[in-house]
Amino acid sequence: MSEKNFNVIGKGKPRYDGRVKVTGAAKYCGDLKFPNMLYGKMLGSPYAHAKILSIDTSEAMKIPGVKAVITAKDVPSLKYGISPARWDENCLCIEKALFVGDKVAAVACVDEETCYKALKAIKVEYEVLKPVLDYMHADEDDMPQIHEKYAKNINTEIHQEFGDIKKAFAEAHYVRTDTFVGQRCYQCPIEPHSAVCIWQDNKLTVYSSTQSVHYFQHYIAREFELPMGDVRVIAPFVGGGFGGKLEPTGLEFNGAALSRITGRPVKMFYDRQEMFQHNRGRHQGTYKITSGVDKDGKILGCHVDFQTDGGAYTSLGIATAYYAGALLPLTYEIPVYKFDNRRMYTNLPACGAHRGHGAPQPKYAFESHMDNIAKAMGIDPLDIRLRNARRPNTETVNNFKVNSCGMKECLERAGELSDWRKKKKEGLPKGRGIGISTGSFVTGAGYPIYRTDLPHASCMIRVHEDGTSATLYSGTVDIGQGSHTILCQMAAEAMGYRYENMKMVASDTETCPLDFGAYASRQTLMSGSAVKQAGEEIYRQIIDMASTMLNLPPEDLKCELGVISSISRPKVAPITFEEVARRFFVLRGPLIAKGVYTPPRLGGTFKGAPVGTSPAYSFCVQAAEVQIDEETGKIDVERVWDVHDVGQVINPVNLHGQVHGALYMGLGETIWEQVHFDSNGKIVNGNLGGYMIMTALDMPPITSEVLEDSYEIAGPWGAKEVGEGATNPTIGAFRNAIFDAMGVSVNSVPLTYEKVWRALKEKRESENK
Amino acid sequence: MSNMIIDKDGVRRYVVSITVNGDEYTKMVKSNTLLVNFLRDALDLTGTKKGCELGDCGSCTVLLDGKTPINSCLMLAVEADGREFITVEGVASHEKLDHIQEKFIEHGALQCGYCTPGMILSAKALLTRNPKPTEHEVREAIAGNLCRCTGYINIIKAIMDASGQEIPM
The missing domain is CATH 3.10.20.30 (Beta-grasp domain)
Incomplete structure (x- = not known):
């Protein structure tokens, strides 16, 4: 496409936070200590569904070192949540506890050990109610209703139709229905959630392991009826989030209440089991898909009909429910589309936004369905995808405008890399299979989580008085994805400065301008656009000052990597950014600039139209090759190939790291990961030994590539997202490889060795008959 | 006692x-x-x-x-x-990072950084007892250190590079 003469972006600059992280100097929320600090814990319900008859805290209060014990009467009763339409959660349960671990009381004590003694001494009298544990039967007449407002335990119901689906199916050459089932997964960041709350002098300061300081500030201020200016939220280093740290946990609210009561800082924290109970991980669902195709396999219409398990609260699940179907028409051009979904309440931990928000499981079902169609019609899986691949500058049937889109190129390149044609032509050895799948994701959500006209991103840059450094002030949060690094690269590029001299003050509502934070893969494009604008304003001011100093017109000057020179007169001695910045400060005061970003108005006008809108969409293809041992069902992944259309790459090292991590998570969800419950709704594998996340020994080799020429008009320098979209195709790619290897389909994930072994055994038995 | x-x-x-x-x-x-x-x-x-x-x-x-x-x-x-x-x-001596720490930064072998201290110490122990490990030995040595961000790929590369050997994958 265009000439790419970048000095800072597009380069694998070392991580901004690399040094403090390898030396152990980086302080995460749980590492913080304050003078006079207390430790706080919450008491969880032992029952999945129970009426709270009484709570006696008197014995707990008698224990030396116990400073406060609170129940629902000590905290605001205002319900909170993510979307105002579905606020359904309280700081502490008022009448009923709705899942095992639901928060019933909280304590603040001089040390952690005393907290556990205090929790044990709280006497709660429960009336145990029948729990709703199966989301597929949650609406039946004999099931108790979990929330008063929601009949039949239906949390969210979606019915969207674009075009005449009956007609599309009637005209189709082949119509096929498949149903696939997904499991409950948990994000499992390695850093447990924590919060330190300090309520002093009518001001509340909360340090939290959060993905968004702004949303937390908003929720906390609302809950305690404080002006937002009196609530300061700071995210120190955050040890991974993947969506699980995007919403308040009760740690923040109850920590704030305990700090107000005791007048002391209170550190609240989850242990690993409590993290699993708080959850907000991937929804499990049953995904029924019917498609009609023409004789070439071109899709004429699709009807997707889903039912998902939301758990006890809405959490971010209303968005998840919409995302589940909204993003499916992205990678393929589906002209007629019907989307039905019911998100059910159950007495299990609440589900929320888990990397790829709502999209990966439905995408797994859809990509599996595509392979079933291809197989039935005798079409190569790569060809059926090429025939349906989205083209650039198109609009989806549900009104998402797509600018750049290298879907076809990604498919072709993944085919080349994996040697697809040759392997399909010559065939693979017994037990060997190859699969392919597509993915796409939003580059930032088109609309905020709560209704507001605030811009989505803003920032400031201040150049140091002597010009030897510049500080970027941004409310963004680096949860590990590397946003500080790429935002500093972008600032330096725009300023004509050096990355190595950039500093960053971030993730603090008091010192940084507003940014919505780390979710929906938004910071590269949205925060990056604001940073680019601020950087360019610094550049203009530097050039203007240099023009005066050199007595040359500004249009004849350029500034690159901190050196200002004349374009037309190469003999004029260059001057440095430092000299000019210092002169600027002496004559004009602080050299500062601001940037702000608001996305354009996006999407249609139908109910739910905003969910899935975005200024830009990433596209990618993954192919996987597996070897299955028929005797044991063991699956060995030989290699995975990922080809991505991410627009302009800002930092290739970070980029491929994101692809590796996303693939790793998706592969785990394909074969191993699942949260299991006993018959009373209690988690049985709420630890990192029982919940099988992959170790270094399980990780297959990866080839990760990007389309070099992609340029996205809506993104800064043409950039778009990678972090979440890379999880989108993964489960489908592995399922399709396993399907190819086995010749039979197992229609649920995880595709455990046992399931594979059983399916192969049944296949052999039926063949022998 | x-x-x-x-x-x-x-x-x-x-x-x-x-x-x-x-x-x-x-x-x-x-x-x-x-x-x-x-x-x-x-x-x-x-x-x-x-x-x-x-x-x-x-x-x-x-x-x-x-x-x-x-x-x-x-x-x-x-x-x-x-x-x-x-x-x-x-691990680092005063201002000078250990070779393994430098390689972790160079290869992007860390993201959120929460597993990084443990990962670096496991790598350090490995290279101390076995200066030229195979890729499989590297994977084994860090199998007790869970990372949820990187998929381990760049960590394995960093450790192999720190051992002065060819970078796999």
Whole structure:
């Protein structure tokens, strides 16, 4: 496409936070200590569904070192949540506890050990109610209703139709229905959630392991009826989030209440089991898909009909429910589309936004369905995808405008890399299979989580008085994805400065301008656009000052990597950014600039139209090759190939790291990961030994590539997202490889060795008959 | 057995001397104090992380006697009495990063950074006892350190590179 003469972006600059992280100097929320600090814990319900008859805290209060014990009467009763339409959660349960671990009381004590003694001494009298544990039967007449407002335990119901689906199916050459089932997964960041709350002098300061300081500030201020200016939220280093740290946990609210009561800082924290109970991980669902195709396999219409398990609260699940179907028409051009979904309440931990928000499981079902169609019609899986691949500058049937889109190129390149044609032509050895799948994701959500006209991103840059450094002030949060690094690269590029001299003050509502934070893969494009604008304003001011100093017109000057020179007169001695910045400060005061970003108005006008809108969409293809041992069902992944259309790459090292991590998570969800419950709704594998996340020994080799020429008009320098979209195709790619290897389909994930072994055994038995 | 006192509530407290990164610390601990909490709370060496407190995640890895990686959440402070440990804070010498730390940065072998201290110590222990490990030996050596961000790929590359060998994958 265009000439790419970048000095800072597009380069694998070392991580901004690399040094403090390898030396152990980086302080995460749980590492913080304050003078006079207390430790706080919450008491969880032992029952999945129970009426709270009484709570006696008197014995707990008698224990030396116990400073406060609170129940629902000590905290605001205002319900909170993510979307105002579905606020359904309280700081502490008022009448009923709705899942095992639901928060019933909280304590603040001089040390952690005393907290556990205090929790044990709280006497709660429960009336145990029948729990709703199966989301597929949650609406039946004999099931108790979990929330008063929601009949039949239906949390969210979606019915969207674009075009005449009956007609599309009637005209189709082949119509096929498949149903696939997904499991409950948990994000499992390695850093447990924590919060330190300090309520002093009518001001509340909360340090939290959060993905968004702004949303937390908003929720906390609302809950305690404080002006937002009196609530300061700071995210120190955050040890991974993947969506699980995007919403308040009760740690923040109850920590704030305990700090107000005791007048002391209170550190609240989850242990690993409590993290699993708080959850907000991937929804499990049953995904029924019917498609009609023409004789070439071109899709004429699709009807997707889903039912998902939301758990006890809405959490971010209303968005998840919409995302589940909204993003499916992205990678393929589906002209007629019907989307039905019911998100059910159950007495299990609440589900929320888990990397790829709502999209990966439905995408797994859809990509599996595509392979079933291809197989039935005798079409190569790569060809059926090429025939349906989205083209650039198109609009989806549900009104998402797509600018750049290298879907076809990604498919072709993944085919080349994996040697697809040759392997399909010559065939693979017994037990060997190859699969392919597509993915796409939003580059930032088109609309905020709560209704507001605030811009989505803003920032400031201040150049140091002597010009030897510049500080970027941004409310963004680096949860590990590397946003500080790429935002500093972008600032330096725009300023004509050096990355190595950039500093960053971030993730603090008091010192940084507003940014919505780390979710929906938004910071590269949205925060990056604001940073680019601020950087360019610094550049203009530097050039203007240099023009005066050199007595040359500004249009004849350029500034690159901190050196200002004349374009037309190469003999004029260059001057440095430092000299000019210092002169600027002496004559004009602080050299500062601001940037702000608001996305354009996006999407249609139908109910739910905003969910899935975005200024830009990433596209990618993954192919996987597996070897299955028929005797044991063991699956060995030989290699995975990922080809991505991410627009302009800002930092290739970070980029491929994101692809590796996303693939790793998706592969785990394909074969191993699942949260299991006993018959009373209690988690049985709420630890990192029982919940099988992959170790270094399980990780297959990866080839990760990007389309070099992609340029996205809506993104800064043409950039778009990678972090979440890379999880989108993964489960489908592995399922399709396993399907190819086995010749039979197992229609649920995880595709455990046992399931594979059983399916192969049944296949052999039926063949022998 | 180390010196012990019984406080007014009848709780036993022990005097322990533990050497960390070359410095000896003498402190009073309870019998149930974990080494990880001793390091983090008594010494404020918070580079040693807590991810599970069950020995599953390896975030709290430290080197016993300077060479053996252990989960410090599975050792009591009283058991550590008289022993020597290296934590992540002791890996770099003053301003100079260790070669492994440099390679972690170069290869993007860290993202959120929470597993990084334990990962670096496991890598350090490996290269100390086996300077030219195979890729499989690298994977084995860090199999007790869970990372949720990187998919391990760049970590394996960094360790292989730090050993002066060809970078796999």
